[in-house]
Amino acid sequence: MPAPMPVLAAIDMRKYFPVGRSVRSLVGQRPVVHAVEDASLALDPGTIVAVVGESGSGKTTLGRLLSRLETPTSGTLTLNGQAVPKGGTRSLRAFRRRVQVVFQDPYASLNSAHTVGYHLQRPLVLHDRVPPGGSARSAAIALLDRVGLTPGAEFIDRYPQQLSGGQRQRVAIARALATEPDVIIADEPVASLDVSSRLAILNLFASIARDGASLLYITHDIASARYFADVIVVMYAGQIIERGPAEEVASAPQHPYTRLLIDSAPDPDRRDETRRRPARNEDIASLITPPAGCRFHPRCPQAMPVCCTQAPAEFPIAPHRTAACWLHADQSPT
């Protein structure tokens, strides 16, 4: 049986942001921030892909490129095999119905001047999702029940300020679900929430994925990525440096940076082990003038001469498993 077509695919995405204004811009040599460099990513239907990285890794920018909140400097984006137009709001409307976003800060992503019901009814109406013979209001109530804000009728007329962070995030998720999207892109959806509320939201996302939507989960927390994602993609300094099934990446990381991330994460089960020494240099790679060769080489405990001069490709290690590291250059199956 042929592999399913990815629902959302990014090919060789690049995003460079110009830095300030300088005389050099007159001669076409503006310094740029290489926020995302040659990233390719495919999201299969009903799967959860976690993009893991620290701040400055490019993960948020990648998410914004995949949701077309940002247009790429170069590269293509396809939805169900068709190229997504670069255009403005109108031409993107069909895209927006299918690809929705949930943001990190539930205090900023909801409009405090409007009720919960307003937030949900608007996309229902705009994208024509009100069932025939039904009302937007009852469809909104059903959405609230779906995300665990039950009874929906009690929440629909409340204002965001009357809700807790976790409840607001559920409203944001309900809003994303209103258009019956194929893909939800969630950027740090639980980072701003109390610890005890996080799992419930992650479990909700998992159930949404089981219902068929794909999820791109962007986070710095590899433990939560391992918890419920199918695939983990690790980013460093704007590039994808490792990817594979979540469990394998978390238990047997192949890239020294992934290993560093996992060793650094709090892990009470391993608190008696002596941790590996942290990387030599603290600062992450500059994105304006990235290091030559592998961008991680200044911090890498296993850097070799080739790492300083040549950038590694994503070498295959196993089926569906790659690492952009010269250590794995000769392990490609032939």
Next chain:
Amino acid sequence: MTGPGSVLLDISDLTVSYGSGPHAVRAVEGVSLVIRHGEAVGLAGESGSGKSTLALAVTRLLRPPAVVGGGRVTYFPTAADGQADPVEVLTLDKRALRRFRWQEVAVVLQSAMNALNPVLSLRAQLTDVIAAHQPGLSRSDQVARARELLETVGVSADRLKAYPHELSGGMRQRAMIAMALALRPRLIIMDEPTTALDVVTQRQILEELAGLRREFGFAMLFITHDLSLLLEMADTIAVMYAGRLVEYASAEQIYAEPAHPYTAGLLRSFPPLSGPRRTLEGIPGVPPSLRDLPPGCPFLPRCKHAAADCATERPDLTGLPGDESGRLVACFHTLIAAERGERAR
């Protein structure tokens, strides 16, 4: 007698409210806690738990409308001859308070890295702290000390000239820790010191702190919502919920056998990095609003082990039957009792 293991700070029955009268909110309710010389005490809690308010109260940094409603904070200084009178922190006069703050107890607050003055270099700010508390030092001695401090926290001394915006978050946080260490205090209180930092930087800073503690022997009160972090680095952990202390035990005890259902729920809220992948539940519901706490146990609405007495009586913090370790829990039906099939009381 003072020395490692003896009591350094004794917080007794502390209560802090915001506002007064019928609408006052009790942010901290009758909290008692002891910190010993050289001990790393973790204070865990979520929003509304009162942990940050506690830190501010202990260092007299509360601002109106916060008001200390009761209790004592007693500090046991170390004098050269081993004899010194205990100090009541809440009633210290201005001069004594100034000496207490920073020389005995230093604080690194949440988002401390944003507390740096953006128009002053690191050198100016570090020497400022040193000069304020050690006015006798010459200018060059102050700078030398500033250099030394930066190196102590793993920042190279050539960064002294830098301005805050030229430094990464991790470096700024290290600079704040350096400032806290400037006068070799006996106790450093840190409120979410690594929350805004990346996991890798966080790990580096925590390891440096552990090394500094070994070297200088100061005690630490580490306040965070990240219980998994505390399990790794604290000796003792105190868990706060709705302004009250609900569990107090060694990190080992909390990890192996949490007694309070909230602690157990918190532990289950951190997905593990190893072991089987299972759906975790966390804790249903939300932390309560402090404005209208019902009578009885504040955790009742979210507790799976609740019984009738939990609604009418509020459990006090007491020891476990047959347990001599000094661990405390505020619960009528602790998980340990449930394990043993007994009633806790």
